[in-house]
Amino acid sequence: MSALFGPKLTIDVVVDRDPPIYQAGEEINLQVNVSCKKDLKISDLTAVLKSEESYQVAVREMDATAGGKTENKHWESEEVEHDAVLLLEETELNKDTNETFEVILHVPPEAHPTCEDGRLMEYGWAVEVRAGRNLAFDIREEVEILIAGQLAENAAGVFGQSNEPEEASLELHLPGTNWAVGELMRGELVVQPKVDIDISGVRVELRIREAVPRDLPELQSRLTGRDTAVMNSHEEEVEAVEVADRQSLQAGARYAFPFEITIPEGYPPSAGTPHGLCRWYLYGVLDRPFRKDTSAGVQLDVV
Numbered sequence: 001m002s003a004l005f006g007p008k009l010t011i012d013v014v015v016d017r018d019p020p021i022y023q024a025g026e027e028i029n030l031q032v033n034v035s036c037k038k039d040l041k042i043s044d045l046t047a048v049l050k051s052e053e054s055y056q057v058a059v060r061e062m063d064a065t066a067g068g069k070t071e072n073k074h075w076e077s078e079e080v081e082h083d084a085v086l087l088l089e090e091t092e093l094n095k096d097t098n099e100t101f102e103v104i105l106h107v108p109p110e111a112h113p114t115c116e117d118g119r120l121m122e123y124g125w126a127v128e129v130r131a132g133r134n135l136a137f138d139i140r141e142e143v144e145i146l147i148a149g150q151l152a153e154n155a156a157g158v159f160g161q162s163n164e165p166e167e168a169s170l171e172l173h174l175p176g177t178n179w180a181v182g183e184l185m186r187g188e189l190v191v192q193p194k195v196d197i198d199i200s201g202v203r204v205e206l207r208i209r210e211a212v213p214r215d216l217p218e219l220q221s222r223l224t225g226r227d228t229a230v231m232n233s234h235e236e237e238v239e240a241v242e243v244a245d246r247q248s249l250q251a252g253a254r255y256a257f258p259f260e261i262t263i264p265e266g267y268p269p270s271a272g273t274p275h276g277l278c279r280w281y282l283y284g285v286l287d288r289p290f291r292k293d294t295s296a297g298v299q300l301d302v303v
Helices: none
Strands: 002-005 009-015 021-023 027-036 040-042 044-063 068-088 090-092 098-106 120-130 139-148 155-157 168-174 185-193 197-199 199-210 226-228 232-244 247-249 255-262 271-273 276-287 292-302
Touching: 009 120, 009 139, 027 044, 027 120, 044 098, 044 199, 044 232, 068 098, 068 247, 120 271, 168 276, 168 292, 185 199, 185 292, 197 276, 199 255, 232 255
Parallel strands: 021 139
Antiparallel strands: 002 009, 009 027, 027 098, 040 090, 044 068, 044 120, 044 226, 120 139, 155 168, 168 185, 185 255, 197 247, 199 232, 199 276, 271 276, 276 292
16 A cells, blocks of 8 residues: 655555566556545546666767767666556545545556566556646656566476587586576586587576667667667676586596576566567586687576
């Protein structure tokens, strides 16, 4: 429950779940109470389900003083209304008005899940009730809600392909590729060298990549002169476990390295929104001294 106290009007909004977690395609039942301290004319009273996406764009701008171009990054946002219910048309609320409304809002079947803790993007949802006022600021109250992603059923399998198949075959044997934040993943990295290989270790790592594309129409329309939009991307390792120490791997042999790794909290889920994307990957890596590593990876769906 939450409340907003305007100069003359109080709006209380209560949703039917605590915590307020929903999924795409579900209904949100809310109770709206409106009380008035003085007579107040409003243009409407409306309940709205809305989303807001924030994303960081990158623009390469001409810089005469620097003798070239500089890359500037800034945050933009977009708010979209997905459902709305008109509770009152234009009217005058009398002093001591105390009225309660039962409202149903619908989460779209194609709703993007809530995406928090992103480095380049965030996507959130809220229920808002607003009293419109002509020639004055609207009186608004909102309750944040969470739209949860749906975890698909896992199917065990062999995943990944070596980036150096002529050196070694690498396979990730997993219960599946669909995971929830906080879950413990158990699997096995199977290595079959094609040549003798000296390694300084074997590790399994989780990586996350976010990207905001360069070809957003609203961004392109605002570019001036010789400025150009560029892909804004971020990648980082979020968890890693060492599964073997320094050793020599013999050509034709088969090595199996069991591992456990936890999907950590504090990062966004897998997401594809109108202005960005977030992807999770699991890699098995052979650490090879004085040269690039040999690895294989698979994309995960994390909710």
